[in-house]
Amino acid sequence: MTSNRVRVLSLVVEDDPGVLERVASQIRRRGINIQSLTVGPVGGGRSRMTVTVDAGHAEVDQVAKQVDKLIEVIEVHDITDDPIVSRELVVARVDVPEHARETFLSRLSSFGGRVVDALNGSLVVEVSAAPDQVEGFLSLLRPYGLSELARSGPVAMRKSAYGSSHK
Amino acid sequence: MIEAKPQTNVMTGADIVLSSLEREGVEVIFGYPGGANLPIYQRLPEHPALRHVLVRHEQGAAHMADGYARATGKPGVVFATSGPGALNLVTGLATAFMDSVPMVAITGQVNTSVVGRDAFQESDVIGCTLPVTKHNYLVTRVEDLAPCIRKAFHLATTGRPGPVLVDVCKDVQQASGIFDYPDELTMPGYRPALEADLSAIGLVAGKLAEAERPVILVGHGVLLSGAEAELLELAEKTGIPVGTTLLGIGAFPTEHPLSLHMTGFMGTGWCLRAVQNADLLMMVGMRVDDRVTAKLDEWAPRAETFIHVDIDHSEMGKNVRPHIEVVADAKRALQALLPLAEPGPASRRTWLTQIEAWREEHPLRYRRSNGHLQPQDVLLEMYRRCRSEAIVVADVGQNQIWAALWWRYRRPGLFINSGGAGTMGFALPAALGAKVGRPDKAVWCVAGEGGFVMTAQEMSVAIEQNLDVKVVLLNNFSLGMVRQFQDDFYGGVRSHVDLRVMPDFMKLAEAYGWHSARVARAEDIGAAFDAAERTPGPFLIDFQIDPEANVYPIVPLGKGLDHFQEEPYDI
Numbered sequence: 228m229t230s231n232r233v234r235v236l237s238l239v240v241e242d243d244p245g246v247l248e249r250v251a252s253q254i255r256r257r258g259i260n261i262q263s264l265t266v267g268p269v270g271g272g273r274s275r276m277t278v279t280v281d282a283g284h285a286e287v288d289q290v291a292k293q294v295d296k297l298i299e300v301i302e303v304h305d306i307t308d309d310p311i312v313s314r315e316l317v318v319a320r321v322d323v324p325e326h327a328r329e330t331f332l333s334r335l336s337s338f339g340g341r342v343v344d345a346l347n348g349s350l351v352v353e354v355s356a357a358p359d360q361v362e363g364f365l366s367l368l369r370p371y372g373l374s375e376l377a378r379s380g381p382v383a384m385r386k387s388a389y390g391s392s393h394k
Numbered sequence: 395m396i397e398a399k400p401q402t403n404v405m406t407g408a409d410i411v412l413s414s415l416e417r418e419g420v421e422v423i424f425g426y427p428g429g430a431n432l433p434i435y436q437r438l439p440e441h442p443a444l445r446h447v448l449v450r451h452e453q454g455a456a457h458m459a460d461g462y463a464r465a466t467g468k469p470g471v472v473f474a475t476s477g478p479g480a481l482n483l484v485t486g487l488a489t490a491f492m493d494s495v496p497m498v499a500i501t502g503q504v505n506t507s508v509v510g511r512d513a514f515q516e517s518d519v520i521g522c523t524l525p526v527t528k529h530n531y532l533v534t535r536v537e538d539l540a541p542c543i544r545k546a547f548h549l550a551t552t553g554r555p556g557p558v559l560v561d562v563c564k565d566v567q568q569a570s571g572i573f574d575y576p577d578e579l580t581m582p583g584y585r586p587a588l589e590a591d592l593s594a595i596g597l598v599a600g601k602l603a604e605a606e607r608p609v610i611l612v613g614h615g616v617l618l619s620g621a622e623a624e625l626l627e628l629a630e631k632t633g634i635p636v637g638t639t640l641l642g643i644g645a646f647p648t649e650h651p652l653s654l655h656m657t658g659f660m661g662t663g664w665c666l667r668a669v670q671n672a673d674l675l676m677m678v679g680m681r682v683d684d685r686v687t688a689k690l691d692e693w694a695p696r697a698e699t700f701i702h703v704d705i706d707h708s709e710m711g712k713n714v715r716p717h718i719e720v721v722a723d724a725k726r727a728l729q730a731l732l733p734l735a736e737p738g739p740a741s742r743r744t745w746l747t748q749i750e751a752w753r754e755e756h757p758l759r760y761r762r763s764n765g766h767l768q769p770q771d772v773l774l775e776m777y778r779r780c781r782s783e784a785i786v787v788a789d790v791g792q793n794q795i796w797a798a799l800w801w802r803y804r805r806p807g808l809f810i811n812s813g814g815a816g817t818m819g820f821a822l823p824a825a826l827g828a829k830v831g832r833p834d835k836a837v838w839c840v841a842g843e844g845g846f847v848m849t850a851q852e853m854s855v856a857i858e859q860n861l862d863v864k865v866v867l868l869n870n871f872s873l874g875m876v877r878q879f880q881d882d883f884y885g886g887v888r889s890h891v892d893l894r895v896m897p898d899f900m901k902l903a904e905a906y907g908w909h910s911a912r913v914a915r916a917e918d919i920g921a922a923f924d925a926a927e928r929t930p931g932p933f934l935i936d937f938q939i940d941p942e943a944n945v946y947p948i949v950p951l952g953k954g955l956d957h958f959q960e961e962p963y964d965i
Binding site: 252289 | 520521524525528529532549581582583584706707708710711712
């Protein structure tokens with residue numbers, strides 16, 4: 228899924244009602260598709276958003292400037308090309324027959340995944356992985372039905388800290 | 395030692411709103427009462443420092459506040475009620491937003507307990523105005539009221555100005571709170587002063603000094619920052635010619651030898667030739683939008699250096715990627731540039747001579763020989779009477795471009811129009827707002843009959859508020875600009891542009907208590923203007939002009955600026 232058109236924006240915003248709508252609306256206005264968006268409070272009345280968009284570098288550069296202009300947006304960085312730590316949480320339901328269970332569990336643990344719930348052969352499993360490993364994890368699950376799937380979308384952070392945003 | 399605490403000031407939310415406006419130095423509010431802002435209106439008489447102008451439609455309020463702001467440089471203030479009242483503001487907010495006009499709109503909202511439940515006259519005003527305001531606030535707690543209003547004025551008037559809306563729930567207006575108007579603001583994401591970057595100014599001066607065929611283009615930013623004097627000084631010091639955008643008209647005297655007048659797809663031939671042949675373009679306080687560039691790939695093809703000066707960082711490279719960026723208010727940037735500016739190389743003379751030749755080759759001209767009254771004859775006479783002093787407010791369409799092209803001022807002036815949004819019906823209310831703000835100035839309102847009837851109900855406001863505005867109605871019995879586009883670019887199919895069924899404008903004027911005159915022949919123009927100037931109070935002149943008159947020059951849609959077409963000669 229990842230192509231070189233996909234860019235990752237990391238934002239720090241004021242944790243106010245409506246700020247998500249403002250950010251999403253600004254990106255939508257330029258006709259850019261948001262692939263994933265995660266947001267969570269980071270303390271001090273602020274939230275971090277990680278937005279993955281399907282767009283070229285120049286387009287995203289312009290959108291980032293327009294997003295930065297929003298009053299409640301404190302920082303915007305295009306971190307696509309930076310050394311980053313990026314993780315996505317995947318939660319899935321699979322049906323693993325008794326005889327296949329041992330093999331499945333050992334492969335699951337090789338991904339760092341674990342079983343969080345089990346009922347009548349139906350397992351709910353979770354893994355937190357770098358986005359490029361998520362696809363490999365899903366291909367492990369597919370033979371077992373993969374009857375439900377929930378993905379958080381990536382949350383990301385630059386490995387070294389920024390001084391301040393360009394605003 | 396313990397300092398005595400200032401006496402706490404307990405009052406209702408409505409009084410907090412009004413006291414906040416007093417603290418901001420607001421003198422006038424353009425508004426309309428309704429269910430959800432009645433608590434504010436109940437308290438308004440207790441605040442006699444706040445003059446209230448009752449409009450006849452909320453769109454009129456927004457445009458009046460817009461005209462007031464452009465004419466005074468102070469933020470325009472608007473009141474409206476919830477639901478339809480607030481929604482009627484949307485076009486006016488969008489107009490102000492596109493043209494970076496400072497405005498604060500305070501709207502009533504339904505009670506906090508029923509927000510989001512489709513209460514009577516409820517609409518999601520925050521959602522509806524989000525893309526057409528610089529920012530907006532929904533106030534659901536009385537303690538947030540004063541800080542939000544303070545922030546709204548700060549946002550509206552600093553950085554790149556724009557409209558800000560504060561939506562105040564009715565129960566918040568009725569609740570009691572302590573009025574404590576904050577001095578300090580915490581806005582970690584908004585630091586326009588820190589964004590300014592003048593580091594490239596030295597580089598700009600160097601490039602200007604060595605350019606052989608430079609052109610300066612300026613937009614609304616020069617007027618908004620009051621940089622007209624700096625611009626004139628820079629042009630004269632460097633000998634660089636200056637063109638303006640439609641919104642930049644007034645920033646540079648058109649009677650100046652270095653004036654290229656208006657640029658863009660309906661700009662003057664000599665300006666377009668200069669832009670297309672320039673080796674350096676410095677763009678100041680403008681967005682470089684599609685009306686300025688026409689076909690972007692063919693814009694300024696010989697320019698080796700683009701310099702962009704704008705207060706808004708996000709404008710850099712939005713449409714044209716500059717070689718040098720200066721993110722700053724136009725006045726600050728030009729002030730920094732002036733001490734470094736120097737006359738260019740000797741070859742600059744050849745460039746100016748060339749521009750002179752283009753000016754003679756492509757003058758503004760119009761047909762006079764077909765027996766009809768020509769709009770240019772009307773405007774030339776109006777501008778003669780403006781004496782480079784009056785405020786001119788134009789509507790949208792042919793009337794706007796004619797008024798822009800025939801603008802001829804010896805000094806900077808105010809030409810107010812809806813350049814970005816192109817909002818028909820803007821002119822009359824904006825002219826009334828301008829007159830409220832600048833009663834010392836003559837205000838002329840130029841409009842077509844199509845746009846005029848969109849907001850004509852505001853004529854009552856002129857009577858009620860005793861506003862001496864003169865309307866120059868360029869009545870061509872059609873939607874002229876649309877008709878021209880249909881003729882030239884849409885296969886000549888005249889589809890729904892005929893406006894022969896319209897009110898008798900003299901009777902309309904009379905019904906509203908205005909004086910008026912009608913002119914159908916060139917020889918009667920002077921007498922009508924005499925009557926308008928002699929008669930105190932608002933006056934409308936119905937100029938019945940050539941229904942086939944067109945705007946020239948014009949660049950055919952989709953073409954580059956080189957392809958501009960001129961009025962055919964017939965004299």
